[in-house]
Amino acid sequence: MLAIALLVFREVLEAALIVTVVAAATRGVARRSTFIGGGIALGVIGAIAVAIFAGMIEQAVGGSGQELFNASVLLTAVVMIGWHVIWMSSHGKEMVRQMQQVTDSVKTGSSSVAVLLAVVALAVLREGSEIVLFLYGMVASGAGRLDLLAGVPLGLVGGAAVGFALYLGLLRIPLRHFFTATNWMLVLLAAGLSSTAAGFLIQANWLSAWGGQLWNTSWLLDNGSLLGQAMHVLIGYEARPAGMQLVFWLATATVLFLGMRLTGRQETAAHTHKTVAG
DSSP, X not given: OHHHHHHHHHHHHHHHHHHHHHHHHTTTBTTHHHHHHHHHHHHHHHHHHHHHTHHHHHHHTTTOHHHHHHHHHHHHHHHHHHHHHHHHHHHHHHHHHHHHTTOSOBOTTHHHHHHHHHHHHHHHHHHHXXXXXXXXXXXXXXXXXXXXXHHHHHHHHHHHHHHHHHXXXXXXXXXXXXXXXXXXXXXXXXXXXXHHHHHHHHHTTSSOXXXXXXXXXXXXXXXTSHHHHHHHHHHOOOSSOBHHHHHHHHHHHHHHHHHHHHHHHHHHHHHHHHHHHO
């Protein structure tokens, strides 16, 4: 039971942390709950479908199905998060002004949240499919029904609780700094997902490792620990990273940083021109 609970907890925690950052980053946007709830539902349905057709996926790509599937899901999420980050850099200040004026709803962010629905769905899809596949394996190796009935709910509740605690902490950030803080969290999240995708592509022999293990900080923070797992999801922490993973991390972070700076300047210039004209 404890093995199942721990496995489910770790996978749910990974999805919950991503959902938490997305939920915090879209604070105050109209229909946010509907979009995020829809994303979770789509992810669960997709995870079940992936688990059912796992054998076919493996055969189609010569035994590297899970790695390539994970990499494609992660890279798709990186693109969508990047779009939202750059979009928020040009609309964030306007949303803060509207929220501070106590408007009924902030409508300017709806299109961006629609994109992040897909990010939530992809996060739940990847982790959910892994949970189902792992549970199938455990049942095949002799895990009993009682272990599943007790372990799965325990893991689900534990992972969701940690994610919710992080969400409550993010809401304590003052509104004037909120979108800047969550935007940077999304940049780090996207860079980390990109690095993880590179790791899966290396495992599938689709990418060169470029130097193998660059360093080893397992003595300080192991990937297998709870904190190490959380840091892996939130910023892409790796105790033993390959060179290619570092390249992916830096490239993603640099592109998003430059995109934020460029669109942020354009938004400031447009607002200044509008104020002067008014």
